[in-house]
Amino acid sequence: MSASSVAVALVSAGLLAAPVALPTASPASPTTAAIVPCPHVTPPTIPPTPASPPRDAAAPVVGGAGLATTGLAAPAAVKAPPATSAQSWVVADLDTGAILGACDPHLRRRPASVQKLLLADTALPKLNPSQVVVATAADLKLPRVTSAVGMVVGGHYPVSTLWYGLLLESGNDAANALARVAGGSGGVPATIAAMNAEAHRLGADDTHAVTPSGLDAADQFTSAYDLALIARADFARPDFVRYDTALRFQWPAQPPRDPHGFQIQNENKLLTEYPGALGGKTGFTDQARHTYVGAAQRGGRRLVVTVMGAEIVPARAEKQGEALLNWGFGLPATASVGHLVTADEAARLHNPPSASGSHRPARVRVAPAGAGAFLDTRTPQVILGVVLLVLAVAGMSLMWRLRRGR
CATH class of the missing domain: 3.40.710.10 (DD-peptidase/beta-lactamase superfamily)
Known part of the structure; x- marks a missing residue:
């Protein structure tokens, strides 16, 4: 039986939850719209600063898909924001939480x-x-x-x-x-x-x-x-x-x-x-x-x-x-x-609910910090490995009992 077949069987049996979408974060679209540059004033000299870590394109965009840009995010048909020399900025409502506009909002920089x-x-x-x-x-x-x-x-x-x-x-x-x-x-x-x-x-x-x-x-x-x-x-x-x-x-x-x-x-x-x-x-x-x-x-x-x-x-x-x-x-x-x-x-x-209403298991880090590699305990390969391990232990137990019976 293949790993995908095991996964399908477990989903059908209700032992493995199918993934669900989250309303609080959106994946970056594979066909991203053209980036609108932020109104910018370029200083005469820009001192070098540390490189910003690249964002994982597969990760959900916290705050909504409209923020999945390295350029300007602004409502349609409004006056353009003022030009700044900032690399990134956000204007938000403290009470409602609405973000009114932003420039490269998830760019990571020194604080x-x-x-x-x-x-x-x-x-x-x-x-x-x-x-x-x-x-x-x-x-x-x-x-x-x-x-x-x-x-x-x-x-x-x-x-x-x-x-x-x-x-x-x-x-x-x-x-x-x-x-x-x-x-x-x-x-x-x-x-x-x-x-x-x-x-x-x-x-x-x-x-x-x-x-x-x-x-x-x-x-x-x-x-x-x-x-x-x-x-x-x-x-x-x-x-x-x-x-x-x-x-x-x-x-x-x-x-x-x-x-x-x-x-x-x-x-x-x-x-x-x-x-x-x-x-x-x-x-x-x-x-x-x-x-x-x-x-x-x-x-x-x-x-x-x-x-x-x-x-x-x-x-x-x-x-x-x-x-x-x-x-x-x-x-x-x-x-x-x-x-x-x-x-x-x-x-x-961080801990999204499954289709059955329970929470998905957290992912387990298997690489050194900074390597960016994770092993997801929900993957079919891991499930198949667990099934095979259980079968192997059961077989060894049966053989031990038969030998003891003799």
Whole structure:
């Protein structure tokens, strides 16, 4: 009997479920429509950045088939979006989850400091804001040129203070301290693992975190689509909004090294320059270039914009984000080219139901990480192997019994 015959027989007997389609993700069409280029401003010079991992064309497109493009995704018969220098961007509705427009939404790039939004989404529920953290030398072990709020070794900082340092000043020292404490006995590595688990839960499958702060690291990526998912989770939390929208904060004194303390200001200019601004996060590294996440409300709508791989032409990344927000607010409320999946939809995507209502078994990795090869436990070849193994064991048992009978 062939492997396919075994599979057919098991399906007929109800022992193997036939695959079903998912409403939350769509496979890329084999006859993909022509790619529409994104309106783009080309900078005079573009520094080299790490290559983006290619997307698996056979994998489902999270958020809908309309997002299966490396170019522009925009509703039909609407005004073209403004030109930017960004490599990718997304404009989405925070409340409905509708994606109003996008440019190469699933392109994977370095996140820079917008990675801190994933840290916040992961660690805010775990930490008591009044818990006092004692800064260590490891918290302050950072590259020579980096963003730091100015913690001192041995300083005592409430968790709430560290959140202000993280979101206003983009302090990488605060990121290290928060990740260390949130990880418990597992420290920073445990928080990194939790960040990746949270991204998976949200459906942010383009995301892989390696550092809590967003400092460049090999194999660390996210996408404009994933950042919109993460931002949506953050902006649903009142504590995040409270920290993120503060314009300034008095950093506490740490005598004798710092007897007076100092004031820090919010780096997100959207808050003071854009009517209806709700907050967000800026980011920059050499490998990521400029990244930005910003949200605003107007006319009863709350939109978020995510920008990746921008240069400071035609303007700063947050100004490019403002232009995209203006474009989004000018679209009809019904405009959509895809949607932000919910955590429930992501769960069905990761563990799709079978025709019988049960869940399909998870696939088993049989290759080293990064090799991209998987063995699916539902394949006919594996089923045939299991059947043959059972028959062989039964035959050996029968022979043993006959010999013992003699």
